[in-house]
Amino acid sequence: MRRRTDPALARDNRGIGSRTVGAVAEISRRTARNGKSGTTARNGDWPPRVVMRRAGGLRTLEAALIRSGLGPVAGVDEAGRGCCAGPLVVASCLLAPKAYDSLAGLDDSKKLTENERERLYPIITRRALAWQVVVIPAWEIDAIGIHVANIEGMRRAVAGLETRPGYVLTDGFRVPGISVPSLPVIGGDAAAACIAAASILAKVTRDRIMVEMDGALPGYGFATHKGYNTPEHLAALARLGPSEEHRRSWRNVRGLESDGTTGRVVADPAHAR
Known part of the structure; x- marks a missing residue:
C-alpha cells in the first residue's frame, strides 16, 4: 500500500x-x-x-x-x-x-x-x-x-x-x-x-x-533494548508475535501475528510477499 x-x-x-x-x-x-x-x-x-x-x-x-x-x-x-x-x-x-x-x-x-x-x-x-x-x-x-x-x-x-x-x-x-x-x-x-x-x-x-511497558508485556525485553531491532528483540518477536505496542507498519513486524494461545507466530497471507 x-x-x-x-x-x-x-x-x-x-x-x-x-x-x-x-x-x-x-x-x-x-x-x-x-x-x-x-x-x-x-x-x-x-x-x-x-x-x-x-x-x-x-x-x-x-x-x-x-x-x-x-x-x-x-x-x-x-x-x-x-x-x-x-x-x-x-x-x-x-x-x-x-x-x-x-x-x-x-x-x-x-x-x-x-x-x-x-x-x-x-x-x-x-x-x-x-x-x-x-x-x-x-x-x-x-x-x-x-x-x-x-x-x-x-x-x-x-x-x-x-x-x-x-x-x-x-x-x-x-x-x-x-x-x-x-x-x-x-x-x-x-x-x-x-x-x-x-x-x-x-x-x-x-x-x-x-x-x-516491559512490566505490562513481559517476554519481549523492552526494558533492555527499548524497542530497537536487536537480535534479542527480533527473536522474541518471532517467538511471541507482535504486541499492541509494536508498529505494524514496520517491515519486520508487518505480516506477523500470534495465535493468542501458544504464542506461535503465523504469517498473515495478506503480507506473504
Missing part, C-alpha cells in the same frame, strides 16, 4: 550541517509570516544575517541568534524513530542563559550513558525557561507514517511551550507549520545546547516508558 505524504513535507529539508558549527558562518534569517515557517523576512529594519563566531561550542547557534535579537531559542529532538515497538517521543526545550553553567556534560543523548542522562534530566527540567514532551503511540505512527509523526510531534512540542520562543532549532528536519522562525540543523543534538537538552528529555522519557 502506498503511503500518502503531506505535500508540505516533500519540500526542501536541507539544514545547516554540524560541521559548520564552530566556524565563522552566516545564516540567512528566516521568519514566520502569515503563520507559516520558513518564509523570508522582508522588513528592511531587521538584521538580514546571523553571524556565528568561532569556539562557541554547543552555544554557538543559540548565542548567534540571541545576539541578533532572535531569542529565546528553543531546540526540538526526538527519541525512538528507528524502533519497531513503543512510542515516538518528541521534546522541546528552551534553556535559560544561566542554565548552561549547571549543565556540564551536556551533549547528544546518544553519546551519554543512562546514568549521565538521568543526572541531567532533572537539572534541565528545573533550569529550562520552558520544556514540553509529546508522546506519539505506535498506533498513530502506523496511521500517519513515522516521518509525518515526527514532524507533527515537533509541531506539538513547540506549540506546547509555555514561553514562546523567538527562534526554533530542529534536529535534521524542516518543520512546516511552526509559527516562529526555524532552522533544521543536521546532527543538531551534537551542535546546539537546546537540541541536546531536548534529546535528553525525549530519550529519558521514552526509556522510562519502555521499562514500564
Whole structure:
C-alpha cells in the first residue's frame, strides 16, 4: 500500500550541517509570516544575517541568534524513530542563559550513558525557561507514517511551550507549520545546547516508558533494548508475535501475528510477499 505524504513535507529539508558549527558562518534569517515557517523576512529594519563566531561550542547557534535579537531559542529532538515497538517521543526545550553553567556534560543523548542522562534530566527540567514532551503511540505512527509523526510531534512540542520562543532549532528536519522562525540543523543534538537538552528529555522519557511497558508485556525485553531491532528483540518477536505496542507498519513486524494461545507466530497471507 502506498503511503500518502503531506505535500508540505516533500519540500526542501536541507539544514545547516554540524560541521559548520564552530566556524565563522552566516545564516540567512528566516521568519514566520502569515503563520507559516520558513518564509523570508522582508522588513528592511531587521538584521538580514546571523553571524556565528568561532569556539562557541554547543552555544554557538543559540548565542548567534540571541545576539541578533532572535531569542529565546528553543531546540526540538526526538527519541525512538528507528524502533519497531513503543512510542515516538518528541521534546522541546528552551534553556535559560544561566542554565548552561549547571549543565556540564551536556551533549547528544546518544553519546551519554543512562546514568549521565538521568543526572541531567532533572537539572534541565528545573533550569529550562520552558520544556514540553509529546508522546506519539505506535498506533498513530502506523496511521500517519513515522516521518509525518515526527514532524507533527515537533509541531506539538513547540506549540506546547509555555514561553514562546523567538527562534526554533530542529534536529535534521524542516518543520512546516511552526509559527516562529526555524532552522533544521543536521546532527543538531551534537551542535546546539537546546537540541541536546531536548534529546535528553525525549530519550529519558521514552526509556522510562519502555521499562514500564516491559512490566505490562513481559517476554519481549523492552526494558533492555527499548524497542530497537536487536537480535534479542527480533527473536522474541518471532517467538511471541507482535504486541499492541509494536508498529505494524514496520517491515519486520508487518505480516506477523500470534495465535493468542501458544504464542506461535503465523504469517498473515495478506503480507506473504
